Amino acid sequence: MLSNILIYFVIVPILMLGGLALCRNIKQIRAVAVAGSLVLIGLSVYLLVEYIAQRGLGADAPMLFTGSWTWFEALGIHLAVGVDGVSIAMLVLTSIIIFAGSFASWKIDNPRAFFLWLILLSTGVYGFFISVDLFTMFMFYEVALIPMYLLIGVWGTGRKEYSAMKLTLMLMGGSAFLMLGLIGIYYNTEMPDGSHTWNIIEIAHQGHIDKGWQYFLFPMTFVGFGVLGAMFPFHTWSPDGHACAPTAVSMLHAGVLMKLGGYGCFRVAMYLMPEAANDLAWIFLILTGISVVYGAFSACVQTDLKYINAYSSVSHCGLVLFAILMINTTAMTGAVMQMLSHGLMTALFFALIGMIYGRTHTRDIRQMGGLMKIMPYLAVCYVIAGFASLGLPGLSGFVAEMTIFVGSFQQGMGEYLAGAGSLRLVFTIVACCSIVITAVYILRVVGKLLLGPVQDKHHLELTDATWWERLSTVTLIVSVAAIGCFPNFFTGLIRDTFSGELFEAVKLNMMNIF
């Protein structure tokens, strides 16, 4: 078991938890957090290199580094792991954000407890991304959700109890759907030997789920994960939750946790139930298409920095789900790129907002202005994050959005010209409009917050970023720029999943391609 590298993604955080429990002062706690996250980054990079090497040597299984250990025989529950390009991308993303997040919470109150919960949360996230057993996956999913309640409720600001409760309840509501869906999948998988299985790879390969059941289970799982992916109309936990959460939690939540939703939607809902996905896609296309413009329009009038970002996340994550529903290689590759891109740039945004808030003690853009003069470093980083968000070439957002738009348009126009309806085409064009609205709200914030005359004389005494803040932001900016400048490396990594054997099998299952 220990020879499988993937297990260490769970073991390292657990060791970190133990280490944190033993720490005596804040220096040790920071040391554990930084050392641990460095190990995790190293581990992810090693995995990435190893994965590419193995693929290069001709390994063409849908998932590599697989392993399976029985956990509860009676119900067939295994600890089954395995990764493909998408999961690796997500693991790398998680490691980077935890690293940046550790630095962003350098001065947090009661650091031991804070980091304990934060690392527990990331244990869940890592576990989720490496699992291929539906039950284990769900378990890790829950492990990732629960600490959020405490992290927001204890370390948050504003109406933190209300927001923590709301966030937890809504996500738990999603989990209820999800659990029902997963159990349903388990009992409806017909393996050749008549047994049931939780294993995703096996289900996708051999276990065909009855079409009638798919119509029931697909919406269950898609909505269940979609709640975490901030799908309209189940997104309202996001503005309140983000607004009240402490910096590192917002970073991790928007950066990584919301990706669990998108990842789950395609790994479970789309992969295992392609026929229903094909037939019911229109419902969710409409919902996610609405998400994209609705979130953007809402962001235009908000005055709280975190609300603006939360709504912008609704818009960007809506685009992720939207692209997944296109069921074509390019758009789905773009969806994963968008997950990466959004994860990094939102983490950057929330880190910066936290840093600004820590100085000015307000997040209301009407009470701030001209911060470029006072804290140029943070302001420049904010502008870079903004440019990434509105899709400036050279930064990650552009690559992701263009991949999605090209893929979706090819699909939509193809369908339209084949006489199969214009839904995908129309909603692709609607989604394209978001590039304009995004520019509006980003530039509005940049103009009000950073440029113009200094609004509040007291702000003149504030200082610019400290070294740990610089480290945190530089990490994220470099990552954003790396994706933006060398996208082919990342799409190449991801594309395998959507053009490999498994995906082709999934596609074949969709008999009537409109």
Added chain:
Amino acid sequence: MEATLPLLILVLPLLMFLFLGLFGKFMSHKWAGIIGTAGMGVTMILAYYTAYLYFFSGNFVEDGTRVQYIVFNQDWLSLWGNLVIKLGFLLDPISALMLVVITTISFMVHLYSNGYMRDHHGVWETGFQRFYAFLSLFSFSMLGLVVATNIFQMYIFWELVGASSYLLIGFYYTKPSAVSASKKAFIVTRFADLGFLIGILILSFTTGTFDFMSLTSTPLAGVENTYIVDAATATTALETGAGQMFLGGSLMTWALVLIFMGGMGKSAMMPLHIWLPDAMEGPTPVSALIHAATMVVAGVYLVARLFPLFMINDDLGGAALDIVTVVGALTAFYAAVVACTQLDIKRVLAFSTISQIAFMMVSLGVSRPEVHDNLGYMASMFHLFTHAMFKALLFLGAGALIHAVGSNDYTAMHGLRKRMPITHITFLVGCLAIAGIIPFSGFFSKDEILTACFGNSIIAYVWMSMVAGLTAFYMFRLYYLIFWWKEHKVHEGHHAPKDQPWTMTLPLVILAIVATFAGFVPFGDLVTWNGHPHHGGINWMIASISLCVALLAIGLATIMYRKENPLPERMRHLFPNLWTWARNRFYFDELYMFITHKIIFNSICKPIAWFDRHVIDGTMDAFASVTNKASYAIRGLQSGNVQSYVWVYLIGAIVLGGGTVAVIFLFF
């Protein structure tokens, strides 16, 4: 051709940007300026050398035709099948021309800014290093745009020039007007880019490629095409794509019109022109570089780049080229009328720029193979070249005036011809060039445009001649109001306006010389639509008519504005409504204000935000509070009080028992 040299042209400005951006604050202002200027100078020399090799070495001519040559082409992002975004370097007549134009103006502006970006006492402005970093970023993006090998690369750099323009317009970021102007410029062009993007999507869908060479090498019916370099990549999808109709137009027409919309945004064509006058909030050298000579002609360049497609479309009966003509003609006239009434010297020049770019658009729009073998295409590129020179000259001259006087308003200037002789002469050269007086460069290019118009339709010719007359009029109005009239008294303690330091006057003199003689460049031999040399002299009939029109207009301006007199006032009272509307730019800004603020912000965004908080979130909260209330209501049942439990038990037993008995009695 070695790839190193062209690669350096792109990489050098990028490195300058990174270097000055990251380390600028550790170096003195002086050195930042020197390094930036020197970097641009080297880039200029490399670009000149490349252009020289392309045009004169003979290596790029096959059978008397200049070929398109791809120096390098690197995969950047694979999308769909053959749809791969590449970053490369395409060398052909128009890209070589643009390399020269961009690097020349950019170098002049770099040099000029060393003097301009200081106050009267020679103290450098804060953010000077940042200014040079942004200038380098802009130069990089613009160069990348013109050498694009495929339409997506163009889109990438198109966005980047938009962002650098945003950064430079908002250079004085503490000034609210500059901030809102930069925002406006970005958002308006972004809106246009939405069209561009969708156009690209349609085009790439129908043809299966982004590549310019493949797109434009499709054999045309009845038109000899010499651009076939790699016929194997040529797709036949164009014809099929052109056949599919959508909302009354073929897909091809839609794609081209939408792509042209992107060009309208960047090139400030009506009704997307509103950002350009406001963009004058940026430092004047920026206006000269970006908003007069280079970025704003990107739209013209785009149409020129895709010109073979526009021609196919025209052959097949599509309306794309006609739309280009009509938009251009309307814009040219509109901007010229508005320019006659503006007070701010830079705004007059901004509207003049809009009008002149519209000339180039019209010239492309009327260009047909049967009219002097696409004379319009060549004329457009020629005018792009000469306009870049004389308009940069005018802007830099305006900068010198503004710097000397300390105001943009030319009512504050008057009578400066004696105090600032060099600026005066060079500005006059610029005015003569734009008015189209022989032998200044504008005369030649404008004559060709008018000839092309004449060959296409007499209406276009008359219309554009009228606009040319207006151009001469408003430019000389500006000239007289600045340099003639009675001098203002210099108040004590103020500096008298005088010519500026050499860093500022040298570019003026160089550009004035170029603007004077650029007309004699044998343009027809160098830049034509198909690489064949174009032979044809000046059409003297048209030339003499337009010369007369220009001289008449200048004469009128002389009568009205050389000295203070009541004529302009009387004219104004003659057409009071027209004057008010023109002065207020025909209320386009107010219209946009109404649409964006009243309709989009107040009637879409705000209701959506309210709906989200109160209806959607309210529903979620309602679930919670109903659950809460319900549990509150029934919690009394769990009181732990045994007596009440017994009571409930008893009542329940009686009801159930009685019910059972009743049922038995009733039914059995």
